[in-house]
Amino acid sequence: MQEDNIKVISRCRPLNQREIQTGAHSIIYCNKNLAQVSVKLPDRKEQTSEGQIEGEQTRSFQFDAVYGEDATNQELFNESFRPIVQTVVEGQNGCIFAYGQTGAGKTFTMSGNGTQPGCMPSSFNYIFEYISQQPSTVSFSIKASYIEIYNECITDLISQQTDLRIRQKPEQAIYIENLSEHSCGTKEDLQKILEKGYQNQCIKITQMGQCSARSHTMFIIKLEKTEVVNGEKVCKLSTLKMIDLAGSERPEISRFKEPMMINKSLASLYVVVSKLASQAPHIPYRDSQLTRLMQDALDGNSKTVLMALISPVSQNYEEILSTLRFADQVKKIPNQPLVKVESKQLAANQECPEQK
Numbered sequence: 001m002q003e004d005n006i007k008v009i010s011r012c013r014p015l016n017q018r019e020i021q022t023g024a025h026s027i028i029y030c031n032k033n034l035a036q037v038s039v040k041l042p043d044r045k046e047q048t049s050e051g052q053i054e055g056e057q058t059r060s061f062q063f064d065a066v067y068g069e070d071a072t073n074q075e076l077f078n079e080s081f082r083p084i085v086q087t088v089v090e091g092q093n094g095c096i097f098a099y100g101q102t103g104a105g106k107t108f109t110m111s112g113n114g115t116q117p118g119c120m121p122s123s124f125n126y127i128f129e130y131i132s133q134q135p136s137t138v139s140f141s142i143k144a145s146y147i148e149i150y151n152e153c154i155t156d157l158i159s160q161q162t163d164l165r166i167r168q169k170p171e172q173a174i175y176i177e178n179l180s181e182h183s184c185g186t187k188e189d190l191q192k193i194l195e196k197g198y199q200n201q202c203i204k205i206t207q208m209g210q211c212s213a214r215s216h217t218m219f220i221i222k223l224e225k226t227e228v229v230n231g232e233k234v235c236k237l238s239t240l241k242m243i244d245l246a247g248s249e250r251p252e253i254s255r256f257k258e259p260m261m262i263n264k265s266l267a268s269l270y271v272v273v274s275k276l277a278s279q280a281p282h283i284p285y286r287d288s289q290l291t292r293l294m295q296d297a298l299d300g301n302s303k304t305v306l307m308a309l310i311s312p313v314s315q316n317y318e319e320i321l322s323t324l325r326f327a328d329q330v331k332k333i334p335n336q337p338l339v340k341v342e343s344k345q346l347a348a349n350q351e352c353p354e355q356k
């Protein structure tokens, strides 16, 4: 049977100090062997947006993998992210995106910290380790870009140019006009781009009073793999997108008073996912910047992993369920045959075509 191109995993973070001090307890049970996450109803019955919850003790969701509070970033990388990065170094597109409410662990999982490197630094390691093991007939060129989408506005986190436009040439993939791309020859170069983008984002947040939890960030790596076979060059171009989405809490319970516009991208993502899941004839990718940039991740042009991050405490019960329901919808997207990234055959002295 063909493997699913979109995989869904869930991770629950441990209780934090504040939660432990206030006597909170976890309402999440992760069964790694069954890839099942169960949510216990809080002790007192609560009025949810769906009405009074009646009698039901737990709700369970089945995904491709689930990770509980003891899981390490390394474990997630080895089991769930490395296969995507491997796909990319072998010449197909890949996408890893983190979804969940503010504080659920998206940035911890994507970026990590000093002791537990996250998905992004581990990917940088893996890419350059892979490259170092290739024969001399294979060469790579790697370029990185880093963007933020906030309030439907795309900002280049490296050049700091703002209000960038998404463009598409006939018969070509979409691209971001004037996005700066930075050649990276080592994993440290990639790490520097990540850190610079993060710093620039922090400066922007301070200047504009914007909240980081409300913006989406996307780290984009473009790989160009050139192999000489019988005197002919074969060129493969692939892209890895690593996306840390804004906190998914709904506006009415958000701590931040903001116009609906800020959540437009996430609202569009829900619609796109539910239309894909129900096999609707038209998928409104064009409704937001985020969904336009994620189209290839969802339409069979990429190997993709959605990571649904949840907090363990009962106060977040509604958001936990809403995150898991979103993940469940993504799981229902029917598998589409992976669109093979074309290999271009070139004469030995020819350059690979410009990658958009």
Ligand SMILES: Nc1ncnc2c1ncn2[C@@H]1O[C@H](COP(=O)(O)OP(=O)(O)OP(=O)(O)O)[C@@H](O)[C@H]1O
Pocket (backbone or CB within 6 Å): 012, 013, 014, 016, 069, 100, 101, 102, 103, 104, 105, 106, 107, 108, 109, 212, 213, 246, 247, 309
């Ligand atoms: N699996 C984990 N193990 C240990 N600590 C974690 C884990 N997940 C998250 N944390 C800690 O919880 C806090 C919130 O996590 P994080 O900043 O990653 O949340 P987030 O979902 O990215 O929130 P935001 O939407 O605000 O960016 C951080 O202090 C982080 O170190």
